[in-house]
Amino acid sequence: MTPDDAALIASLPALAFQAVLVFARLGAAVMLLPGLGEQEVPATIRLALGLALLALLLPVLAPGLPPAPEQGAEAVRLIVQEAVVGLWLGGLARILTLALAMAGQAIATLIGLQGLLVFDPELGAQGTALGRAFGLMSAVLVLGTGLYAIPLEAMAESYALIPAGAALPLGAAAEAMAAAGAASLDLALRLAAPFVIGAVVLNLALGLLARLAPQVQTFFVAIPGQLLAGVALLMVLAPPMLVAYAQAVRAGFESLPGAR
Template identity: 30%
Template sequence: MNSLLQLTDTQIQSWVASFMLPLFRVAAMLMAMPIIGTTLVSTRIRLYLAVAITVCIAPGLPAMPPVHALDLSGLLLVAEEIIIGTMLGFSLQFLFQAFVVAGQIIATQMGMTFAAMVDPTNGTQSPVVGQFFTMLVTLLFLSMNGHHVVFEVLTESFTTLPVGATLLTSKLWDIVLRMGWVLGAGILLVLPAITALLVINVAFGVMTRAAPQLNIFSIGVPLTLVIGMVILWLSMGDILNQYEPLATQSLQWLRSLAGGG
């Protein structure tokens, strides 16, 4: 009986590594990704969710290298897993921030920058239109099962980016280059609305030159606001066709970051 209870240090290290190393990657991704990584979800809930996901995927993962708790190599492995998880979670932020940028741009054109309130997702003030776009992209992402794709890519990353055998320099550089995509995508989302509002502003400028006695502020500001709301309402009819290619690009890029091609 005593021989059955004897455990070697190698066995203990293997069992610890098979759970703890995936846990650090999963937890880092949940902390950095949108929706779950926002302040709306408490840190305790995210930690519980990370443990639950790790327990579910750990039996099917490749063999992990042994971890020496008091060795520098073990700390480096943990740091690497945190970096990979943060990288994967942060890459999803670009899709959501593109819609936030789109909302802020159209709010500026409409003259609604004064209509700002605290954004509960990050704790900072942002225009109401930007928060509306944030809620919209969140609902679209969840309704199209984007979170399922994210967890699938996360599980595959342990095969395509094995623990202890990854080179992250090029992938981190890809994230830096991707930041310009956010601004371009945000502008494309609201380009028709921006063009229409620009024409309206030019028309008000011509009216001011033609009739200087006209109080353009008492007429132009509320009229621009009302027309901007109508344009925004009309543009929502095609928002799904605009969302699909952006979401596809983002999820494909997430898969490429995870080493899946």
């Protein structure tokens, strides 16, 4: 065995620890990244993506990574800390993309489709069919337009902001999560705003009808009218809604920590 081979074998434990340290952040983030971390994406594909990112970034990041600690407890602490950073980064991107699914839930309630429930892993055990469809549409939009590349770049550049082994600033991290949640809810409300206005106008019209013609069974008029008007409005507004959503998501992704 040559001296070079012996040195390589001696460096393997430190290299393995550094690989686990990087994978803890990358793997945790990939679990939540929009488009790439969807529940419909098989776990093997997400694992392969995390390993591919590890192979790409480890040679670049290795000089700045901490060495393997002597104590096992310290090694576990570093790995858990990196996983928390990855979950935070992936969670910021995921919260932004929930706006379309939340808007779909609100729209379904406003147009009378709240009774059509399906399993929704994003928003809970059950959600409306329209909200689930909007959630899947969000994933397709992120993948189809290439927006997924922005969170990936932010994740790679995050090591310049939060080096491996450095503690996550909990105060700033909590503020960033709260701001992302507020921005997502604001976007969802803006997307659903036309349907709120439509529901108000429809209910006012039905109230006037009930006052002017009490003999008319307004309930039997309201249900089909609400469905037809809501579906027609959705057909008209869906394209501009998706355009506005994509623009807002791009702006939100570009504001992620580490994004350029």
